[in-house]
Every structure is written in C-alpha cells, then in structure tokens.
Amino acid sequence: AKQKGRNSICVYAPPAKAELPISTVSLENALHRAWQQQDFSLHYQPKLCLQSRRILGFEALMRWQPQELGPVSPAVFIPVLEDTGLIIPVGYWLIEQACRDLQRLSEHGFEQSIAINISARQLTQDDFAEQLLTRLHQAGIPPQRLSLELTESSLMQEPERAKRLLSQLREAHISIALDDFGTGYSSLSYLKRLPVDMLKIDCSFITDIVQEQDDRGIVDAIIRMAHGLSMTVVAEGVETAPQVELLQAFDCDQIQGYWFARPMPVDALIAWLSEAEGAGVYRRTDS
Ligand code: C2E
Ligand code: MG
Ligand code: MG
Ligand code: MG
Numbered sequence: 001a002k003q004k005g006r007n008s009i010c011v012y013a014p015p016a017k018a019e020l021p022i023s024t025v026s027l028e029n030a031l032h033r034a035w036q037q038q039d040f041s042l043h044y045q046p047k048l049c050l051q052s053r054r055i056l057g058f059e060a061l062m063r064w065q066p067q068e069l070g071p072v073s074p075a076v077f078i079p080v081l082e083d084t085g086l087i088i089p090v091g092y093w094l095i096e097q098a099c100r101d102l103q104r105l106s107e108h109g110f111e112q113s114i115a116i117n118i119s120a121r122q123l124t125q126d127d128f129a130e131q132l133l134t135r136l137h138q139a140g141i142p143p144q145r146l147s148l149e150l151t152e153s154s155l156m157q158e159p160e161r162a163k164r165l166l167s168q169l170r171e172a173h174i175s176i177a178l179d180d181f182g183t184g185y186s187s188l189s190y191l192k193r194l195p196v197d198m199l200k201i202d203c204s205f206i207t208d209i210v211q212e213q214d215d216r217g218i219v220d221a222i223i224r225m226a227h228g229l230s231m232t233v234v235a236e237g238v239e240t241a242p243q244v245e246l247l248q249a250f251d252c253d254q255i256q257g258y259w260f261a262r263p264m265p266v267d268a269l270i271a272w273l274s275e276a277e278g279a280g281v282y283r284r285t286d287s
Contacts, residue, residue: 099139120154152184203237
C-alpha cells in the first residue's frame with residue numbers, strides 16, 4: 001500500500017494525460033460539465049505540529065470523481081483547468097467552499113486554519129486579492145484562518161507581480177506557504193525578498209530520507225535556511241515513524257502525510273478531530 005501511495009500521489013512529474021482513456025478535448029468537455037454541475041469537492045489533510053502534537057491546520061485538496069472515469073488525480077485535471085481558464089471560477093468556488101467548511105469546523109469548536117492551493121493562472125488576475133478578501137468578509141471568516149500555497153515556479157512566472165500580490169495579502173493577514181519547495185529554481189536572493197511565512201518541503205525529498213544521505217542533507221539544509229529566514233517548515237508526504245523521528249531531530253516544525261492522516265471530506269475530518277484527544281491533540285504510539 002505504501003508503494004502504491006507513493007507512486008500514485010507523490011507526483012513528482014505529473015502523469016501524462018494520455019494515461020486516461022480519454023482525449024484532451026473530452027477531458028476539457030468533461031471538466032466544463034463538472035463545473036456546471038458542481039461536481040468538484042474538497043478534501044482536507046491535517047498538519048501536525050511536531051513539538052506540541054497539535055493539529056494546526058488543514059490543506060484543502062480538490063477532488064473530482066466522474067462516474068465514467070473514476071477518481072482523477074488533481075495532478076492531471078488541475079493543468080487542464082488552468083489551460084481552459086476554468087481554474088478562475090473554480091478557484092473562487094473553492095475559496096467559498098473552504099469558508100463554509102471553516103464555519104462548520106467552528107461550529108464544532110475547531111478554529112484551525114485552511115490552506116488553499118493557488119495556481120499560476122489565478123495569480124495573473126489583477127483583482128485576485130480583492131476577490132479573495134471580499135469572499136472572506138462575506139462569510140465572516142477572519143483572514144488569519146486562510147492561508148495560500150503557491151509553488152516557486154508559479155511565482156517565478158512574473159516575479160515582480162507575484163511579490164506585489166504577496167505583500168498585499170500579507171498586509172491583509174493572509175499567510176503564504178511556498179509549496180513543493182526544492183523542486184523549482186527560485187534563487188535565494190529572490191526568496192529572501194518574498195513575504196513568505198512557510199516552506200513546504202516537497203515529498204520527493206522526504207520519501208527516501210531514511211535511506212538516502214543526500215536527501216537528509218538537503219532536508220537538514222532547507223530547515224536551517226528556512227529558520228534563518230524566520231519561516232516555518234512543513235514536511236510533506238510523511239509516511240513512517242522513522243521519517244518522523246528524523247524530521248524531529250532536524251527541528252522540522254510541522255508534518256503532513258499518511259503517517260497520521262490522509263485527506264478526507266470535512267465530515268470525516270470533524271469526526272477525526274473529535275476523536276483526537278483534547279480537541280485536536282494527536283498522539284500516536286504504535287510503530
Ligand atoms: P500539493 O499541494 O503538494 O499537495 C500534496 C499532495 O500530496 C496531495 O496530492 C496529497 O494527497 C499528497 N499526500 C499527502 N500525504 C501524502 C503521503 O504521505 N504520501 C504521499 N505519497 N502523498 C501524500 P493530491 O491531492 O493528489 O494533489 C496533487 C497536487 O495537485 C497538489 O500538490 C497541488 O499541487 C494540486 N492541487 C490539489 N488541489 C488543488 C487545488 O484546489 N488548486 C490547485 N491550484 N491545485 C491543487
Ligand atoms: Mg499544497
Ligand atoms: Mg506540496
Ligand atoms: Mg507536491
């Protein structure tokens with residue numbers, strides 16, 4: 001199961017669209033229909049603080065399970081949503097859905113934050129920050145409860161525009177995470193100038209961290225650098241106890257991964273949190 005999870009989800013290079021028994025055009029059509037019929041949903045994966053063992057927040061991950069095809073990976077359909085421009089309306093729906101789910105979480109006493117993945121195309125919208133803040137305001141959600149995950153490569157497409165947007169968001173108290181860190185090409189001097197609060201180390205560096213000395217070196221260096229820049233570090237794709245021990249030894253702040261929780265619908269998340277000791281404190285003693 002571990003092997004399968006790694007290959008199917010820690011997508012370092014997104015699988016070719018050709019892997020689906022469907023042409024690009026039919027995939028585009030299917031996604032247009034999915035949007036009209038509101039067929040997308042969000043799953044949430046918790047992030048755990050290694051020191052306090054508390055759940056600090058959740059990452060929203062889009063899901064699409066068309067009847068004809070079965071579940072399609074976001075690594076496959078997100079690029080098509082980007083190419084068709086559908087990512088713009090879908091992206092705003094997603095923010096609204098996350099706001100509704102934040103309200104539901106609050107009703108159950110869970111006040112953690114949700115992180116949303118934002119793609120390059122969305123950043124090119126001049127009024128993106130304004131649209132986002134309007135939706136938060138309408139839903140009565142404090143901006144502190146939302147954060148955005150952006151990849152290095154999406155920021156590098158238009159670095160100056162990206163920097164302006166991030167500054168605007170920071171002023172509005174929306175925190176920013178650099179996603180899939182280590183897989184892009186952003187220079188350290190650019191990184192230093194960005195108002196980023198968190199680095200998420202890509203799962204490709206975590207997978208073999210126990211066996212591969214090189215990966216350990218890279219992860220150790222990223223964590224030190226991030227702390228030097230006063231950023232919080234999250235390790236993605238953590239699946240085993242030995243990985244957790246190493247990350248703890250390297251002073252990694254938070255982890256995300258199958259080791260303690262998979263992405264799940266909001267109802268399952270609420271049930272999972274309610275079971276976790278003391279409203280959100282997570283302890284795992286096995287393996
Ligand atoms: P990401 O933002 O880096 O999300 C982390 C991915 O790692 C998710 O894959 C998650 O299910 C997977 N994962 C979590 N824990 C583990 C683990 O322990 N082992 C392994 N092997 N994988 C783990 P998912 O949900 O398939 O999403 C893939 C990518 O698609 C995301 O990578 C993100 O870049 C993109 N994506 C997903 N939802 C959205 C969205 O709403 N908007 C945008 N723009 N992109 C999205
Ligand atoms: Mg992400
Ligand atoms: Mg990531
Ligand atoms: Mg990733």
